[in-house]
Amino acid sequence: MSWNEPGGGNNKPRDPWGGGDQGPPDLDEVLKKFQERMGGLFGGRSGGSGSTGGGVSAAMLGVIVIVGLLVWGAMGFYQVDEQERAVVLRFGKYHETVRPGLQWNPPLIDTVIKVNTTKVRAASFREIMLTQDENIVEVSLSVQYVIDDPTLFVLEVRDPENSLQHAAQSALRHVVGGSSMDRVLTEGRAQIAVDVQQRLQEYINMYQTGILISKVNVDESKPPSQVQAAFDDVIKAREDEERVKNEAQAYANGIVPEARGAAQRQIEEASAYKEQVIANAEGEADRFNKLLAEYRKAPDVTRERLYLEAVQGVFSNTSKVMVDVEGGNNMMYLPLDKLAGGAAAARGSAGGLSVDSSNIRELTDAVTEQIRRDAAASNSRRGGR
Incomplete structure (x- = not known):
């Protein structure tokens, strides 16, 4: 039956608070009844206290509940740093992974485990x-x-x-x-x-x-330390092997280019010698052809000239001359080296007279001519007798 249904006296609505004709109940009375019920549940006294004391206890209980809720809510705030991630467990079961920032989770219900994901x-x-x-x-x-x-x-x-x-x-x-x-x-x-x-x-x-x-x-x-000495010897031998290889490689790097340079130089010298020999041969052949042409024109003159050139070439390499005078019995010996030395001394005393191969040749011709004259005069005297 609803509280506003008729059933009370004089057809008035029924009061659910049991107050009959009185108005709404007082708040202090409601808190007092709540306190008495709570005291009965926890073994406390259901009455015996004044209305003033019950009101104070109810207010304190309300404040405690509100403060507890505030503290409980404040405990749920936490900060996740930029280098961290937070794993949230709700009643021991995985709930979510939280990214950096200010976060809130209900305390005593959720467990937050922060993990640094950037630390090495x-x-x-x-x-x-x-x-x-x-x-x-x-x-x-x-x-x-x-x-x-x-x-x-x-x-x-x-x-x-x-x-x-x-x-x-x-x-x-x-x-x-x-x-x-x-x-x-x-x-x-x-x-x-x-x-x-x-x-x-x-x-x-x-x-x-x-x-x-x-x-x-x-x-x-x-x-292991027990074989360290033997292993050190092996390492030393290996290092010596590498050192010898490096030295051999360095020697090869130094000797091979030098040998290649020497070989190239010999090739160039041989090529130059080849060109020289060919040029000399061609020059001698050309000179011979020209001499042959001149010889065909004047054989006697050319023969005499060739003879004189050959004798000149021979005499130019010696310092002694043997002269066989026609019609004479003696062979004259001309010490050209001493003559040249005397001529050099005379040049020094005469103030710088130069003596060279042409002067010596003129001197030799003069001496030879004088010898021929003397031989001719001697022959003429013998014939007159």
Whole structure:
């Protein structure tokens, strides 16, 4: 039955508050009844206090409730930095991933986990393992990584960083186990780091850790300390080999161009000599042809001229002349070197008279002519007797 239906006295509407003919109930009375009911629920007294005390307690309770609500609401505000992402769990179940900015989530209901997605983290470890050629090496590895997916990083794996370390060790052992000792210790370290990074990222993606590998470095690779001395000797021998190769290459780089230059010079000299010989032969042939033409015109004169030129050529290379005078019994010897020396001394005393091959030739002709005259006079005297 509705409260405004008739049923009361004098056909008046029924009061749902049980007040009969009185008006609306007082607020203090309502709060008092609420307090008594709450006290009954929590074992307190249902009455016994005055109306004034009940009113004060109800007001304080209202203030406490309002303040509690304000504090509860204020606890839900939080700030997500630019380099962070926040994973929100509602009653322990994934709800959302929050981006940077001022955010609010109901406290005690939602759990907010902030994850820095730009910070570069590092993990390093050292392992002793066996290579493909059954040698033991000690490798120190460092891994740099960032959190690419905060949801996977927080929820999918219990300890993702520990999983990362185990996966890195596994990848390193796989790569080093398929390489030789020389490759691990010398020039193959960079390629080993690249192979380890690729394999490690595959493992991490398979585990769904939300981690992105940014760099893998092989910090150090060396043999065990027990064989370090022998290995140092091997390295020294290898360095000596490289040094000798470099020296040989430097010597080859210096000697080969020099030999090529000398060969080119000899080729040029041979070509020049060839051209010279050909030119001289052609010149001699041309001169012979011209002499032949002159000889055909005047054989005696040409023959005499050729003879004199030949004798002149012979005498020009010696300092002594033997003269056979026709009609005489003695052969005259002319020391041209001494004559030239005496002529040079006379030139020095006479004030610079020059003596050359033409002067010597004139002197020789004069002496020869004088000898012929003396021989002719001697013959004439013998005939007169």
